[in-house]
Amino acid sequence: MWVGQAVTSERGGMGAAGPVLRRPVAPMLAAPVGVVPEGPGVVHEPKWDGWRVIAFREADRVYLQSRAGRNLTTYFPDVTRAIRSAVPAGVVLDGELVVWVRGQTSFPLLQRRVTAGRGLLRLAYEYPAHVVLFDVLADVGGRVVLDLPLAQRRARLERLVAGAPAALQVTPQTADMAQVSEWLTHWTAVGIEGVVSKRLAGRYQPGRRGWSKFRSRIVTDAVIGGVTGSLRHPESLLLGRYDRRGRLRYTGRSHPLAAEQAVEVGGLLSAPRLAHRGTQAHPWPQPLPASWSGQFDQPEPLRYVPVEPTVVVEIDADVAFEHQRWRHRVRYARARPDMSIYDVPLLLEENDDTSEN
Template sequence: MRLPVMPPVAPMLAKAVSQIPDVGHVEPKWDGFRTIVFRDGDEVELGSRNEKPLTRYFPELVEQIRAHTPPRCVLDGEIVVVDGDRLSFDLLTNRIHPAASRVKLLAEQTPASLVAFDLLALGDDDLMGTPLAQRRARLEDALTDTSGAVHLTPATGDLALAQRWFTQFEGAGLDGVVAKPLDGTYQPDRRTMFKVKHERTADCVVAGYRWHKSGGIVGSLLLGLWDDEGHLQHVGVVASFPMARRAALVEELAPLTTGVDEHPWGAWADPAAHAGGRLPGAVSRWNATKDLSFVPLRPELVVEVAYDHMEGTRFRHTTQFRRWRPDRDPSSCTYTQLEEPVRFDLADILGRRP
């Protein structure tokens, strides 16, 4: 492979802001695996956020890139998996598997797509030092064939339209929007873009905690919500505490500790129990040696947390602590309190052209 921009390249990043800035260019924020695509003829490499190759996990996407991108190019984009009319991060994470036979099967069952949003090189031209406005124009010219699994992200300079996108596109599983200065050059590993994500709050039951990696203090609180059948589902964690507060929590939570047998998640140690719900304690798909055991607590405390959006029945990302809710009855912490975005057809977003 001989390209004007060679791997590895760390992707350019975005810093979180509360409102969409008027910088001339806004795109949807895709919820997938960030990738830098390097193509030189039949040679294709998919770089990742941590600069480790993703190529072996997405053989079907490599073929699509060969069929629908210029012969020599470097693209910045997002690998996504479409499930019906929305994105599925769960199906996407399942694609990272060590067994080649499993990778082949999943490539057939849950094929991935690429959503491209920047162009770092084309032919012999290194474009990283050129303004975004020029890179975007050349990207649009380069990706005229989006009939396959390679898509060009929509973009707008209209703030009113960007705000509508922020609201509408969540219904298709998108994460928010990203604003980029039109005169900005491509700056790897620097937060020169701006991201605006959804934030909502929910009252959750605190059903346990995990120890901090340094030991002796609370690492994260395990959160639960009651479903319609009266089961306490594990929906995520909250971990945004100062170190001194983590130490104090150990003593404060001590009166609520209970035995595993008396706990709603008492079956967590049985691998078969994880097939039917969101129990903590399952083996991590990223690190099989990681200790995911927890200290069970009687489900009597309620905490208000901030979250961006749901992935199925759980919070997509780690939540943020807002306040304790001693006024809330734990039994009232159900899924019915959660706001559901209006469904939006993902095909309508992927089919947009400038």
Template sequence: MRGLGPLAPPVRVALAETVGVLPREAGLAYEPKFDGHRMVVFRTGGVRGREGGVVLQARSGRIVTGAFPDLAAAARRLPEGTVLDGEVVVWREGRIDFAAVQGRAAATPGRAPLLAERLPASYAAFDLLGVGGEDLRSLRYSVRREGLVGLLGGLGPPIQPVPMTTDPELAATWFETLPGIGVEGLVVKRLDQPYRPGVRAWRKLRHTDTQEAAVVGFTGPAERPVSLVVVLPDDDTPVVSSPLPPALRAGAGAVLRGRPTGGEATAMAVGLGDVAYREVEPGLLAEVATGTTRHTVTTVLRLRGPEGDPPGRGPVG
């Protein structure tokens, strides 16, 4: 793609390994972890189609430009040859709304402009992978960070750099106070670290081992689903949960019967490979427990409504 050289989409993104305590050794940088959808922004050379020289790529490599026309328009203000890594979030009533950003990501091109007006997206950029067509991934994080702030400092919303500190005490304060706005943890990077695609060279610290995931489908009958298919924060690849216990199957069935269903698709199930599932309308959340690697088992603990509260009179199961 003209103007991007080796950084033409799709590119593999850097990943993070979960840790249980805040790292405090010398030479570290700390950033808030926004639970949204990972996205790489490419400002290509020239104008291509309605998006006008912009390509938006999800973590999986899927091109999602059409789902985010507001961010595509904002990215046209970037210099040609710019490539950013970051997180898409939607703010509602002062908090990050993961169900809303999942709804945005699943929007068809025809519906996307309306959702962009109702649920405008923001882009929290945390890395500068390229500028002017030059690949910066081999440079130190500190150099890339300086370039990121310099590039975006005068741009303004909706594309902005995430906050960063090298002070572990300030990072600890962020960790304790930011959950109030939906920021559930920190990402920790070495200042001398290059950007390593596909490698868990960063570290992430979360408050709990559980997180909210967006329910995008189910396997088995709608009345008593065998498993739920969910999308986790910082990802866009649907995964199949472990089999639901009997009480949760009954409760999930009661909720799913009241939601519109779509067509069939496939998702990855640990130990089984790709399995077929029935899609459901976005907006339903599940509290899930996951392991520390991408393809460990995902266990559904309970369902939540579109606003994050348990549907009905209490938690399902």
């Protein structure tokens, strides 16, 4: 795994000999946990629904790097302009790119930056992006601060962006569990997926899961419209919900099923009924389009086995439900043979729009 390192340069990158960060840098990551950790020296930050970004303020330019190491710079001229105007040369920042619309984050508008083409500048003007910052990897002049404790890095970060444009904001941080409960209970509607917990004494470890993340989750129901694997031995479930016009719309995919779950579900599934002229009457294309996956990095079309959409299952999902789909994979909980497909909540479009997938 590439991790990015402090490397010695004879010219020091900023005019002085010393260690500098060579991009790409693998961001420090968080391991999922079932409960929010507590204890002395532990602090918590909101987990924002956006794109992770490492921002390099170089001597003559700004470079934006995705979590996977891709160059995002050209897609966010508004962000690069804000960083160039407010952040000193040599600084490397870690944060989350977000776009706000009517008081909440919009993941689809982030994705549109990549496909906007000639409409990019207009899109950036109408829906400007912001960076919610939570760490600093290099200070003024390129001084690497990975080994400093989080408490000191946080203090440096706040000083660096004091008075910066509104596009650059430092994320809230707290040790108060009442505040954490407030975020998880009332802030999910504005774009918080959960909380990330960190140790104030911890150093920044590129590429390592040294933080903890707790996702806000919901228990709900969906209809199986297809599977990967086979009808009798499904590997994962492709899920949907009906809209007001009675069409089954694709809403997401499950994590891989355990062996006993595959047996339970496989015994309930059947192939789609045949329509006129002997063709299968199934509402989804084969394969599923790559764009339906909601992934940023190299999505691919998915071949699957269609099923008759009559089986309802209970699922455990996080709150990242954008563009009428769960962006992350959901967890299968149990089959609901006691429920009809008409008991599953309808898929309601924004502004009650019922356009096709």
